[in-house]
Amino acid sequence: MVSLFTASIRGIRPTLRTTARGSNSYTLHLTQRTFIPNLQIQRILTRNMSGGVKAKSDSEWRAVLSPEQFRILRQKGTEPAGTGEYDKHYEEGVYTCAGCGTPLYKSTTKFKSGCGWPAFFDAIPGAVSRHVDSSFGMQRTEITCTACGGHLGHVFKGEGFPTPTDERHCVNSVSLNFVDDKKA
Numbered sequence: 001m002v003s004l005f006t007a008s009i010r011g012i013r014p015t016l017r018t019t020a021r022g023s024n025s026y027t028l029h030l031t032q033r034t035f036i037p038n039l040q041i042q043r044i045l046t047r048n049m050s051g052g053v054k055a056k057s058d059s060e061w062r063a064v065l066s067p068e069q070f071r072i073l074r075q076k077g078t079e080p081a082g083t084g085e086y087d088k089h090y091e092e093g094v095y096t097c098a099g100c101g102t103p104l105y106k107s108t109t110k111f112k113s114g115c116g117w118p119a120f121f122d123a124i125p126g127a128v129s130r131h132v133d134s135s136f137g138m139q140r141t142e143i144t145c146t147a148c149g150g151h152l153g154h155v156f157k158g159e160g161f162p163t164p165t166d167e168r169h170c171v172n173s174v175s176l177n178f179v180d181d182k183k184a
């Protein structure tokens with residue numbers, strides 16, 4: 001399975017390791033300068049090179065996340081519009097990654113978009129990474145936690161919201177935890 005998975009991707013050498021708990025994890029090494037056509041592989045490389053959090057296998061993530069958190073953060077799912085805990089939440093504080101705890105957004109950048117998901121016009125610098133997402137026949141920009149690679153949502157630009165950036169980070173509530181400034 002390993003060779004099938006990687007045979008078509010020149011320039012990448014995978015190393016398979018089996019963890020103490022019996023799950024497999026792969027470390028990917030670039031062996032030459034090459035264009036990598038597989039976006040998923042690029043994401044894995046980006047994630048591993050970020051260095052902020054040790055890469056976890058799916059079984060390790062399942063052990064620490066709820067099924068809904070796993071579906072959204074690790075399988076790029078989406079919570080139903082208008083259902084999220086933080087959709088209409090406007091307390092002062094910081095929103096952290098539900099996967100790894102990294103601070104991602106400040107409440108001062110949250111705004112009412114009416115879209116049904118928490119909306120922010122900017123992220124904490126460096127905390128959020130962007131990736132081209134061509135799924136569902138659309139060209140969108142996916143946003144992930146830089147530290148752990150967890151899926152957050154998508155970012156949209158030029159929609160005309162009266163914010164300093166004219167960007168809308170459309171984030172799943174499930175991907176976030178809120179830390180109240182007063183209790184921090």
Ligand SMILES: [Zn+2]
Binds near residue numbers: 097099145148
């Ligand atoms: Zn994270």
